[in-house]
Amino acid sequence: MSQFASVFVVLLTLFLFACEQSSDEIEVNFVELKQGLLKGRIIPQLGVVSFRGIPYAQPPIADLRWRAPKAPQPWKGVKNADDFGHKCMQNALFSDMQFRASGMSEDCLVLNIWSPVERSAGPLPVLVYFYGGGFIAGDGSENRYDGADMASNGVVTVTVNYRLGVFGFLAHPELSSESGYGGSGNYGLLDQQAALIWVAKNIEIFGGDPSKITIAGESAGSISASAQTLAPDSIPLIAGVVGESGSIMGRFVTPLLQSERQGILFAEAVHEGEDASIVALRNIPAEELLARASEAGFEQLMPTIDGKFLLDSPQKLFAQKKFADVPILAGVNSQEGSFQQLFAETEVNQENFLLALQQLYPDAYERVAALYPGETPEQLKLAAQDLMSDRFISESTWNWIEAASANGKADSYYYLYDHVRPAMKSIYNGGADVEITDLGAVHSAEIEYFLGNLDVNHIYHWEKEDHQVSLVAQQYLINFIKTGNPNNEMLPDWPSFQTNQQLIIKLQPEVVGVEKLRQRYQALSSL
Incomplete structure (x- = not known):
């Protein structure tokens, strides 16, 4: 029996079990991941099931702040995926952003999936969408990014949360020395990459085709999508790319040394005392760190040529044909x-x-x-x-x-x-x-x-x-x-x-x- 058929049997069995237990549970759907059992909610008028707030990485808190995302931990029992989870740390900046997130926290590395309930034609193409907001705001729960209508048209749709501002893009010599690759910054882009890898490994369970993943985004999300096409670990996973207003081929990327110098200035500006080390900065509560960064004028930081995600300038990578030719x-x-x-x-x-x-x-x-x-x-x-x-x-x-x-x-x-x-x-x-x-x-x-x-x-x-x-x-x-x-x-x-x-x-x-x-x-x- 194929993996897809096995998953279908599990889905059907659990769905029928839910129907027998309670009429209130008829409009739900189950999938079984390696992380655990997940319960989604069916949108009957569209024939779509949504799974909200799925962790694709561990919460980047405490010692994991300013580190590459770590693989998610499994959960026990059934996880109810009807909550978008938290938006990543940010200030309220743009009036057109209408969030459905349940709060704000560093514990925000989640994604949301919309998929057709019935998919007899086999695995479907996948859209992975990165939100805009200047790398300082945005969330996968925003109404305008909702994936239900795209799913009703036969596209499994995913929105991804990624770290923002100083939480997502701080480079610093201390961070570079501890990273294992001599660079730092780009944690928000690495979050997106981790989500893309998660999707490639798991999307078949939701009816998606891992060989037909199109990445997309608007503004900072478009810059992100273009950057992903240059990242060695992302390139093999991308079948197509959509960019709405923006790319990494402009003023939106800085050399590592320049970013590290900015990181030093940031540490000195926001830390109230003599110790401006990364260890000390990791001990500052997230809300306080966000407020201090904003007050000191370090609300927005840009992607970096870090030697891991971006190996060189985008111009050179394209000239050397080191990109996803899709x-x-x-x-x-x-x-x-x-x-x-x-x-x-x-x-x-x-x-x-x-x-x-x-x-x-x-x-x-x-x-x-x-x-x-x-x-x-x-x-x-x-x-x-x-x-x-x-x-x-x-x-x-x-x-x-x-x-x-x-x-x-x-x-x-x-x-x-x-x-x-x-x-x-x-x-x-x-x-x-x-x-x-x-x-x-x-x-x-x-x-x-x-x-x-x-x-x-x-x-x-x-x-x-x-x-x-x-x-x-x-x-x-x-x-x-x-x-x-x-x-x-x-x-x-x-x-x-x-x-x-x-x-x-x-x-x-x-x-x-x-x-x-x-x-x-x-x-x-x-x-």
Whole structure:
């Protein structure tokens, strides 16, 4: 009898037993892991079962703070997987983050799985999603990342918690000396990798195919996904990758020595006394450490070239073809940054545009102005928006798909998401009316559309057009996860990036060339 068949027998037996015991237990489902017996909850209207808060590593507390994640411990009896568990240590920063976590703690290394109840067609493709939040916030319990709708469309969906801020990305000479590989930092990325390894080992029990795992994420999650494609222990596990706004091919990674120096400054700043050792820092309670780090200005730390997870700079690893050469679906939103970030309170005109560029590019502001042309206030707003979007995150996303396409053989698909999200409900804005002033799709606006979660996230005034855009965007994503290609006969054709084209995702999708974009990014990178 195969492993899948054996698991099915266990599932069926336990399910029937539950039905006999109590009518209250009919809407549950059981799986048996090496860690122990797990009870999930069926969502009958979708035909999906969810398993929440599954530990994939030991809690990184006490002596395990700032260490690579350790294998999880088994539990006794039946673990009730209907609680998302704790979100990782973070401050409340972003109003669009709606958590369902039961609290906050360092004990947060859990993942959540949604899978179809009936799966007679055999093992299903898997989506492993990493949340965004600048490596300082976010959680797998957020409504917008809910995996139920994706699972109802035949994709086993997983969201992963990983350490954030100083808990997830602190590098320090003492940590490097004790690590066994001469580096430190990247604990949040190592958490993601440990979850990916856990999924590869266990997802078949949930109906998933371990050979068809697509990793994905938005913002910091997209940066993470791109970084995972460069990590030696992650590469063999990845069948495809989706990146929504961001990559490691930008300003989001630092050399080890630089990160270690920052770690020393952090230790000196947050420790009240002469002892600024790692041992002393590990004795500070998590809530107090978070508060001290925030007060001292060390809330956000970036990934590091640590010699274990990242062996070298991302640029060199791509050039040396040391990456997962798998299909990529990646892109950015049309308003990742805003024109106000450039103009501030000044009037939008050409004079102020050039003055602002001169502040950013003293020796090349005229060249930059030529790359982002505009004459009227409306044109200048869009030009400034494009520039600030590129500086923030769009250029790094482009650099990733360009490097992967130039050095690999797998097809890539690039998009610009350009559907303006509706206004937030006033109840979530302090009771005040919310006016839409966006000139495009703001950072993170695409998440609910791609994952089919408009009805799960209640904070916006979704309209018919939003559901139409979501239907198309989600189907592209589902096709890509299942086949490595977003296309089918029911959708507008999405040419591969190798044809020098991208898809504009909006109410009426449109294919456009990328040569002007390529020229812009090549020129920008030379400044």
